[in-house]
Amino acid sequence: MQLVDPRPNRPIPIRITPLIDVVFILLVFFMLTTRLLPLDYLELANNTGQQSSATGDPLPELRVNANGTVRWKKKDFDLAQLLSTLNAEGVSEANLATTPDTSLAHFTRTLSALDNAGIEPHWKRTNTPDS
Template identity: 45%
Template sequence: MQLDRPAEPSRKLIGLTPLIDVVFILLLFFMLTSSFIQWQSLDLTMSTGEGSEVSGEPPLMLSMTPDGRLFLPDEPLVLLDDNRVRDLLAGGNKSVILTPNPASSIQQVVWLLDQIGRLGAAGVSVNTGAAE
């Protein structure tokens, strides 16, 4: 006796064409909605330890901690906030010489240079030589 078995349903395969279309639409969506970084330049003067142009006031010497905070080398326990730096820069065309900590990242140094420039420094230099 022969039994009639129902035929197994055939598996429908997913077509690749609609899948590729969806991937391209998603790629286009993310490319159009993403924001691109606006690159800005930062003027930087590297100090060589030799004399530079003579001005009426000596530059403000600042040092930084490994975590990127500013302090005066003469007062190592006094960490400076934005208002204190603005007060130190007030009253003239004062330039700043920043001595970075060897453990600091370049991103922290660049961020501090930008921040000091925004607080009113006439010029910002980086002291790359060893502290004496």
């Protein structure tokens, strides 16, 4: 004698509520851990009030080498030579790049010297070899 009717063979429905919770937790996790800013350039100063992006020459690219010299226009300069050359050409802003093996001391020395000479530096870290 059977007291309970047998269950019909039908698929068990998937409960959506726990899946939605997991999706929201993953969404929050990835929103908190993702960097939204590009890491190539770290702009140290943003004084673009009088400038237009459509006009003007591109900023000079200066690269600090591992030995402390600075490469500009495919030539290596020591810091004093570089500052006098940049001042003679009337450069007021420059992009400052570093090689991966450049020490922090060489970078900060160059950055401070440019800033003290009235040249506004913007820092860029590159992992590509010199061209």
